[in-house]
Amino acid sequence: MSIDAARPTINDVAERAGVSRTTVSNALNGKGTIGAETIERVRRVADELGYEPNAVARGLRQSKLGVISLLIRPLESLDTAMPEGVDYFLRFAGSAALAAMDHGYSLMLISDPAKPGAPRSSLAADGCLVESPIRNDPALTLLDRKRIPFVAIGVDPDRPDDFPAISQQTERDTFLVLDHLRESGAQRIALVTGTDENSWNALALRGYERWAAEHDMAPLIRTLDETSGVEGGRSMAHELLAEASDRPDGVYCLTGRHATGFVAGAIELGYDVPEDLLVAAGSDAVVTRTSTPSITSLDMRPVETARLAVDSLISVLEGEAVDWSSKDPTSLLAIRDSTTRRGTATAAPA
Numbered sequence: 001m002s003i004d005a006a007r008p009t010i011n012d013v014a015e016r017a018g019v020s021r022t023t024v025s026n027a028l029n030g031k032g033t034i035g036a037e038t039i040e041r042v043r044r045v046a047d048e049l050g051y052e053p054n055a056v057a058r059g060l061r062q063s064k065l066g067v068i069s070l071l072i073r074p075l076e077s078l079d080t081a082m083p084e085g086v087d088y089f090l091r092f093a094g095s096a097a098l099a100a101m102d103h104g105y106s107l108m109l110i111s112d113p114a115k116p117g118a119p120r121s122s123l124a125a126d127g128c129l130v131e132s133p134i135r136n137d138p139a140l141t142l143l144d145r146k147r148i149p150f151v152a153i154g155v156d157p158d159r160p161d162d163f164p165a166i167s168q169q170t171e172r173d174t175f176l177v178l179d180h181l182r183e184s185g186a187q188r189i190a191l192v193t194g195t196d197e198n199s200w201n202a203l204a205l206r207g208y209e210r211w212a213a214e215h216d217m218a219p220l221i222r223t224l225d226e227t228s229g230v231e232g233g234r235s236m237a238h239e240l241l242a243e244a245s246d247r248p249d250g251v252y253c254l255t256g257r258h259a260t261g262f263v264a265g266a267i268e269l270g271y272d273v274p275e276d277l278l279v280a281a282g283s284d285a286v287v288t289r290t291s292t293p294s295i296t297s298l299d300m301r302p303v304e305t306a307r308l309a310v311d312s313l314i315s316v317l318e319g320e321a322v323d324w325s326s327k328d329p330t331s332l333l334a335i336r337d338s339t340t341r342r343g344t345a346t347a348a349p350a
Helices: 010-017 021-029 036-049 055-062 088-102 138-145 170-183 199-214 226-240 256-268 286-290 302-317
Strands: 067-072 106-110 127-131 150-153 189-193 221-223 250-253 278-281 296-299 332-334
Touching: 010 021, 010 036, 021 036, 067 088, 088 106, 088 127, 088 302, 127 138, 127 302, 138 150, 150 302, 170 189, 170 199, 170 250, 170 278, 170 296, 170 332, 189 199, 189 226, 221 226, 226 250, 226 256, 250 256, 256 278, 256 286
Parallel strands: 067 106, 067 127, 127 150, 189 221, 189 250, 250 278, 278 296
Antiparallel strands: 296 332
16 A cells, blocks of 8 residues: 555546536535536546545545544444453553544544445544454455555455554464463363454464364364354353264363353353363453453453554554564463363463
8 A cells, every 4th residue: 555645636536537626526515417427427436536525535635634543343243332241342442542642643433434325434534443354354445445544453364465454463372372271181172263254263263273283183163153242152162062072171262252151151061160171262351351260361452452553553644664573462361260270370360
């Protein structure tokens, strides 16, 4: 993406469409008496050029608005922006807002600007952060086409090298969790991923398969829709633990709600967690910290990651060179009761 490329103007649209500036303005704002064919041609050309006719966007081309937008992609697939028991997004957004203030900017939370009917105001920002983009993410495509600077937190799985991104080390984190489960006594470890087509799910799966191959273990993989939450995890426990021929004694659930439900389901079936079954989560959350037993989880450090992302975007906006290879927030493993068998030492809970 060329950050310095000139943004298209109304003159560019008028020249390509073969009409006057006034016709362009009227066609895009629903004014005057213009034929439908001309309106369609003008709007098509404006879209192809990435021209934004609203007043806020004109201001954006001329000077700094002092606004950063934030798209938290996982919330687009959930049924609520505040999923119960999950505080990652709240912590990330809060930290990003405060980091933006430190740089003299405000933070604006937006939904997917590429969705049909999305308000034009969702693109009225100096730059954008996109958390956990999906495969071939249309929001990244739109931002790139509109020449709006952005930074992704996590790469687009289909275009990992195409855009500026904070590359979370999910494969490394997966090895960290699986090694811990094995060292804690698990011999047959299952992986439960989500269904969102983002790099978190894709790279965790790849990391698990690599780890399983290195340890001569046949993969045992299940997927659960992120919206299924705790109940989905509970149902998965009943499914996996009923398979007598290939029953796991260790389970790694990527989402905290799935892990919490899995523990609840295992206990319903008479399992002692952690004596009979070890369970870990790939994302720390309120539910993993407060469940009984508390659940060992990866703290992906949303506060630190958000600040790093904002600082990186500001560098992009100011034309500074950014070493993306150094943008690597290190996750921490919070070891709790779900993987600490009686008679073994436990780490202080995070």
